[in-house]
Amino acid sequence: MSTLTVSREQALTIINALRSGTVPPEGLEHYAVGLEEQMKILRDQRGYVAQGRGAYKFLRGAYGSGKTFLTSLASAEALADNFLVSKVVISVADTPLYKLSEVYKRLCQNMSLPGRRGGALQSLVDRWLYRLEDQVVEVDGVDEDSPNFAAAVSHKVEQHLVSVGQQAGRLAACLKAYHTAKFEQRYDDARGILDWMQGEAKVSADIKRLAGVSGQLDNSDALTFLRGWLELAKAAGHSGLLLIIDEVETVLRLRRPERLKSLEVLRQLVDAVDAQEFSGLHLLFTGTPDFFDSPGGVPLLQPLQERISVQFKDGEPDNLRQAQVRLKPFNSERLLQVAERIVELYPADHPERVKAKITPELLGSFVDRVTAGFGGRIEVAPRIFLRELVNSMDLVDQHESYEPGRDYRFEAKQLEQIQLHPEEERALGQSQTAFELEL
DSSP states (O other), X not given: OOGGGSOHHHHHHHHHHHHTTSOOSSOGGGTOOSOHHHHHHHHHHXXXXXXXXXXXXXXXXXXXXXXXXXXXXXXXXXHHTTEEEEEEEOOSSSOOTTOHHHHHHHHHHTOBBTTBOSSOHHHHHHHHHHHHHHHHHHTSOOOTXXXXXXXXXXXXXXXXXXXXXXXXXXXXXXXXXXHHHHHTTOHHHHHHHHHHHTTOSOOOHHHHHHHTOOSOXXXXXXXXXXXXXXXXXXXXXXXXXXXXXXXXXXXGGSOHHHHHHHHHHHHHHHHHHHTTOSTTEEEEEEEOHHHHHSTTSGGGSHHHHHHHOOOOOTTSOOOTTSSEEEOOOOOHHHHHHHHHHHHHHOOOSSHHHHHHHSOHHHHHHHHHHHHHHTTTOGGGOHHHHHHHHHHHHHHHHHOTTOOHHHHOOOOGGGGTTSOOOHHHHHHHHHHHHHXXXXX
16 A cells, blocks of 8 residues: 555545544545455445445444444445445433334434434434426426426426335325425424434424324334335435444343343344345344343344344355454454554645654564553554554654654653543453562
């Protein structure tokens, strides 16, 4: 890879995110290492979904195996392929998996489309309406200034809502009311109707009357409305929807009845996709090995276990076409490869100085020093390691006298102001305890 393939602005975006210890919003492909096979299988699935089909994949891996990175990279590629993308992080309190209405609400809130990250549901609806208006002008030959234009657009909307109505009648009624409110420049009413469509609870009765609906969305509406949005996405010219359901292992912390309900939701989704009931849906689930293998996880619901279980055999390569894709933990070789790519990406003011001081030998030493601070657990160190690496490059670039090989020290106390993940804290604490015992 050459830095010539990356603009300075994109390089700055990547480095700024790593400096903060977060996953960059773009450019992940420039330093992705060891995920080529997994990305290929997801691309193959995405191509299948773009033909009007549905597909799913379960990504399994322990903390530090790269699940977040892989789903972020898949999201970026999906957006580039004209997919809608939404990510829902499962939690015990706010978004439990068994409450499909809450999952649906997060899906709508977090929806992204090409050129718009997050909060893009309104953009989707408006683009759909713009396409219909263009058809009225370009295909039907009705001028925008014609007194017949409003009626022609309204008729076109009703025609195109037939397929949506077959999937979700209440959604179609709301979309028609939304179009009317927008056309009449009643923007507050339109916003209220959109809020109800995406599962907001606090919508006035007056707004709901405009669309002829009542109450609020419940679990039974969630999948029905999802089918409707898939139809609308297709009509708006999109290839499909990539929906990421993240951290499904959270269900292990629920009581048995709620855990069973959550697993039943997964079974329901898997069966519906297998039956091709969700045209244009690409579902990705992420979870830890405990979720898939422990008695309180997937094995607790036999029908789900039968559908998605995979036997990984020692000495035999993984079959990535099966329901589960296994991500292996980071090792020192992979971390070093990532480090080399980040050095090449780094947008230095003094590139020759950085190149002279941040050598491959120094990078190897950095890997050893930082991972030693985490008790040698390389799999939990990448985020902090890259943060430390960027900091050292910053110092080299700014100060000619700074010698990272001589001056750099990894100290646990320097992480006190950082919000560490539980696994990072645990590894750091164990390392400190072992160091104190040695003393």
